[in-house]
Structures are given as C-alpha cells and as structure tokens.
Amino acid sequence: MRDELKSNLRSLCPVSISLEIFGDRWSLLIVRDLMVRGYRTFGEFQRSGEGIATNVLADRLRRLEAAGLISAEPDEADRRRMNYRLTPKGIDLAPVLLDLLIWGARHEETAAPAAVIDEMERHRDEVLADVRRRWEARDPTPLLPPFDGKPARRKKKARA
C-alpha cells in the first residue's frame, strides 16, 4: 500500500485495513468476475449484470491496481483492449469470496442452487485449490455459471 493511503488509515486492525481497500459495493464484484467468471476486460465487467457506472468502474480498476490486487496490461492482439488479471495478493481473496458466496446463498434468496452451495461448503479446500489452479493456468473458463438472472428492472421507488 502506498504512503498516501497509509497516512489515512483509521486503525491498524487487519479487518479495518482490508475494508479500506475493498470495502464497497463494487470492488469485490470485479474480483469475483476475474476469479470465477474468467472476465478480463472493462467491457466484460461493465456488462456483468449489476450495472456499474463506467466512471466508477474505471475508478475501481485504478484503485485495485494501486492496491496491488490486480494488474493491467494492454492486449497483444488488440491494442485498444486492456487485460486485467488478479495478482497473487488478489487471488488470495478467494476464501473471502467463497465465504461471501456461501453466506449469501444460505441467508438470502439468490439464484444459487442449494445443492451447489452444499457441495462447495463440503469441499471448501478443493474448491479453493481449484480456483488457484485455474488462476495459475490462466484458465478463463467460468468456474460457476453466473448466478445472475437480473430481476426485471429496479426502480427508485414503486409508484403509487
């Protein structure tokens, strides 16, 4: 972490510091896309279902790179395209993501089938090892089908 950030630290508690880096609604979704969906480009993140604004996406990519969680390099074949990738520090977030996935699936109504979650919970270590293997191999095949099924269209407020 750079000095600029360091000087603004709230405390030295690891949880607090972690949250200062990716404690927002979007950062971990980008990490999720990189980790389990095999996404790598700006456009893919943008179209990944939750509807992040392009300026916020650009900002998050900058921050994640500054914090050393992702790396960015221009595509060899197509020079317009940037390829983002998790760093070792970034892939180490796999346990956090997995726990988040399990918690959400257990306690909220989601599109994740209970059977799949049970399976992942039972074989936690294998799942994590698999995630890491895929990352090392640069395997872009999605690990999980996107649990999307975006609901109709959210509105600010239901009209009277």
Added chain:
Amino acid sequence: MRDELKSNLRSLCPVSISLEIFGDRWSLLIVRDLMVRGYRTFGEFQRSGEGIATNVLADRLRRLEAAGLISAEPDEADRRRMNYRLTPKGIDLAPVLLDLLIWGARHEETAAPAAVIDEMERHRDEVLADVRRRWEARDPTPLLPPFDGKPARRKKKARA
C-alpha cells in the same frame, strides 16, 4: 430481507446480495466488534478506534437490524442503554471476518502479530467453533486484543 430492499437488487448473485447488505466501510467493523471484542453498546462501537460518525453508526445499526444480522433490546439494568447482539445470521459471518483478518494481516502492514495469524489459519475450524461457542454463551470477553494502535492522527492532506 424486506421487500423494499429486494426490489432494488442488482442481481441474484449471492456475492452481490451479500455486498448490498454489508458492502461498505463500516458494517463489518460493527460485526467485528460484536463478534470478537464483546462490544454491545452504541458508545462502545463509537469509541472502538476507527472514528465512525454517530449518525452513520445509528444508520448502520438500523440497517443491520433490518437485515436481520443484529438484534437490539434495551438494557435491563440501565434503560438508557441499548444492547446489540448478533443474530444467528450475523454470527454466520464469522468465516468472512476471519478470512478478512487473515488476508489483511498477510498482505498489509497491520498491528496483528504474524504468529497469531499463523495460529488462527492453522486452526481455522477451532477458532470458528470457539467464536460460536462464545456467542452461544453470551461471553463478552474479547477473543482478541483490539489490533488497534491507531496511528497518530490522520490528516486530510499533508500541508506544504
């Protein structure tokens, strides 16, 4: 989760839904205080080191309660005081918190001694079982010493 929130969901991905509930800089710090420090009151959260503003704290407590992660009831002995407590849904966040702790301690400069973290990582299941046992027993003894040591005093920007 209540209908109001439900209607604003970005997607049905469990990770996304989890982040909508506690994906911000403060919510999980409150959970941490409840889970490992044995804090229960507004004042304790407020003084817990990171300097949350009172209006934001009040808001987060409301949201966490609305989401079913914590419960609130007035203290028997002192009727001014509210006692907050994790619900079963809230204590189920223990794995997330633990992974966050481990990640932060591994990858950032924190006040957590490496030896303690190694120990926790090695005995992950025991630590989680212990957390749950303490929660069930309503044991308010801190599980960990606050990894605080708040750095001097953060400034907006270093002056010229």
Added chain:
DNA sequence: GAGTGTTACTTGCTTTTTGCAAGTAACAGG
C-alpha cells in the same frame, strides 16, 4: 429532588462519492 453526567441518538450543514448521460481518443476491420 435539583443538579450533573451519560447514553443514544437527531439535526443541519459541508464535503465526498455515486449514478447517469454524453462525449472522445485510439484502434480494428472492411
């Protein structure tokens, strides 16, 4: 039981962050 201190908030205001719509520079493909 009057006075003082606590506790858990709220209120009002400023600053920062987010969200949204549009625009643009660099490149690719035909």
Added chain:
DNA sequence: CCTGTTACTTGCAAAAAGCAAGTAACACTC
C-alpha cells in the same frame, strides 16, 4: 476512408459520509 469497438473521461445531479452541535431520557449524587 468509414464505421464500429474499446476503454475510458467529463459534467452535472443525487445520495451518502463526515463534522459539530443539540436533545430527550435516564441514572447517579448530594
């Protein structure tokens, strides 16, 4: 060259966060 893509930026409005002060309800002391 012309058109479409990709990865952004810009400008502005709305929402959220931060800050300082205030307050209602209770507790504690004398």
